[in-house]
Each structure stands twice: as C-alpha cells, then as structure tokens.
Amino acid sequence: MTDTNNRIEKYLEGGMDAGELKLFEAELLINPALAEELQLHRDVAGFLSRYGKEQDFRKTLDEAHYEYMKEFDKQEERQKQMQRQYAGHKRRIPVYAYWIAAAVVLIILVCTLVLKFTEKKKSNEILFAEYYQTHEPFCVRSSDSLQKNPSADCMKEYSKKNYGEALSCFKKLLNSDNNNRICIFFSGISYIETKNYKDAIACFNILTEKKDINFSNASLWYSGLCYLKENKTDSALVCFRKLVSTDGFYKEKAHDIIRELE
C-alpha cells in the first residue's frame, strides 16, 4: 500500500495522533489531488458499507419489478391490440366486397369478350339494317307529256311497294331495251326488297361497269350493302372504298361503314 493510501486509511480509521492529523488536514487544503483521493476512499467506503443493504433492497425491488412488468406488458399488449383493432376496423373492407368487385370485373370482361367476338357476325346484318334505305322512286315523265314514258307504270308498282309486280314490269321493258338504266337500277332495288341479293348485285354491276353518272355511285353503295347481306365483307369493302375516293353523296356513309367494318 502506498504511503498516501496508508495515511488516508489511517485518517479515515481515526488512527492519527494530533500532530499527524493537523498536518494531514493542512495538506488537504493545499493539495487537491490528496483531497480527491480522500474523497474517493470515503465514497468507496460509503458504497461498501451500504452495499449489503442495497443488495437486500434490490431483491425486494427485483420482485416488485418482475410482478409489475408482467402487468405492464399485459397492459401494453392490450393497448396495442386495441389500436390494431381500431386501425383494422377503420380500414377493414369486408371480404365479400372483394368477391363482389372481382365478380363485377369478371362479368364486364366476359361481356366485352362476348361482344367482341359476336359483334362482327351481327354487324353485317346490323349494318345492313342501319344503312339500307329503299331508294326513292323517280317521278318519270316523258318530255312529251302526251307520250307516256314506258317505265312509268313499273315505277307506279315500285312506289306501291309491289316489288314483284315492278320486277316483272322492268323485265318486260328490258327485253325490249336492255340498256334502260332506270329499269336496271330499280330492278336491283326490287331484288333487294324481295331478298334476292345475287340478282340485285348483278343489276348494280351492270351500271357500275357502264360508269353511269346517275347510277354508278348508288349502284356501288347498294352492291356493297348486298355483299354485306351475303356476308362477303371483303367485296363490300371494295365497293365502299371506291365510294370514299369519290366526292358523291355516299362518300361519308361509305367512310362510316368502313370504320365499323374494320
């Protein structure tokens, strides 16, 4: 043990005589290192003297701590559970809602697909019904009012929607004049009305080949519609595309129908 330690111990244990004590206390006032050392010895002595009591108290404290923390942890867990429940309650969407949403999406998807696949088959029929209109009959008069125009009677039947009678009438006239374009055109329309699309196409082809200024575009239009009815979409498209390249009455209609077909 060092001399300093010996002196400190002697001082703390009360083993110094009056002279030594006076000298030591005087030194303490001028020597901070010694004062610090003395304080450390005092503190350590104090710590060691209460260590036993502290250890006994620790036992009581540890027991209380253990018991309290069990309760505290339970409370914390309950609180967390409540928070989770509250948060879950706020956010929770019932499971059936997901099933309903999924079912709706599925139905929409199926309907879209069904429509997509069935649309084309229907569309020729529908397009024909949407776009076909019976051609208005001409008011046929002879330049000479006294001389009756031969096709006038046929047109009367056509106007009365007696398409069978009108056809027979047009045929008779065509036998004598196979170049009568009015008869050819209205024969074609009459064939459409009597659902004979092949013969109708044949009539219109005559007029389109002749590039008749009055009937060429109308014939292309009705040919196209007849091809639709016959489910010959490609041939129909050829007719409508030809119309789009013209500036006639049927240009816009042909454009619309092409868009729908494509």
Add this chain to the structure above:
Amino acid sequence: MIFSNKEIIDGLRIHNKDVVNYVYKENFKRVFIFITKYYGTKRDAEDIFHDAFISLFNILTEKKFKLSCAFTTFFIAICKNLWFNEIRRRSHTKANTAFNDYLESSCDKSLQWECTDFDEYDINEIIIQCEKDNLFRFHFERMEEICKRVLLLYFGKTPMKEIAAATGFKSEHTVKVRKHYCQEELIKNIKNDPEYNKIIGRINVVKTE
C-alpha cells in the same frame, strides 16, 4: 391504496413491498413515456427506473430525508436527469437534441427539481452519486470472491476476529493485510476507468457552476 410522502419514505427504508409496488404503479408509465419520447427504449426505462430507486434508497439510508414536494415529482425528476445523463454519455448530439427538445416542451426551463421549495438535496449530487455507485459496483462485482467477502464484512463493521473465522484466514493481521490489498486493488481499478475521470470532470463543472 394511496401512500403519503412519509409512508413512502418509511416504507422504502424497511423494504416494504407494498410501497415499492405503489411507486412502480404510480411512476413507471410516466418514466417509460418520457424515456421512449427521448430516444430511449423500454429496457432503458426499466434500467433508469431501477437506478433511480437504488439512488433514492441510498439517500434514505444515509441521511435524514424530508420532501417538500410530491414524492412522484421528486422521483420522476431523478429519472429524467439520470436519463439525460445516460444519453449524454452515449451520444452528445442526441443528448443535446433531446435536452433542447425537452426545454422547449417544458414550462419549467430548468432540469433542477420541479419542486419549488426543495433545496435540501442537489439533483446533481444525487445523479453523480448514482454514477459513482454504478462505477464502484461494476468494479467491485468483478473482484475475487474472497476480496468481496473481506471488504463487505469489514465495512459491514464485522469484528476482525469474526472476519478471520468466516473467511478462513489465520489471523486478524492477515485479514487486515488482505483488506488493504483488496481495497487498494478496487480503488486502482476505479481510478483507471475512464468513466471515473468523466465523473470527476462533471463534479468540477458542477462546483464551478
């Protein structure tokens, strides 16, 4: 059950379990909330609470103790100061941030007692004492068993003769030599610990304040 200040102090002196339980029940949650707010964990809260309890117990056993404020105020003030000391020790940046946050949020712009007329004990004295005790305990508990026994018996005021009998030493003189050796060893280890110099540094700062 509610205990008065006197009942709590007297109860702690005699290790009354009901009083200890009461102090836990009344204070732990507040300490837990405070410490977890200022960068601590539940484990930190438990340690600080424990340290505060031990410090308090040591004050009670050594001195006449009288409180002029509610026990809870006093106890929580110890915990808060112990915690700031701990985070200051762990990291200066965090401590400063926590300290500033605390001062900003607190109406009381001081970390001294929140009891207005409490001047018998200085908070710094208690905190430093707690730090010293932790350091001493750390080194003491790492000593040889025989040293621990001799020192505890000696400072527990057991007569030398009985210490010799209890430890198996031949004579009182041998016990005395051993006691000196062990005590010197303990003091040497404490002084060599960098934490000791930090504590001394803080004591000097407090003195100059």
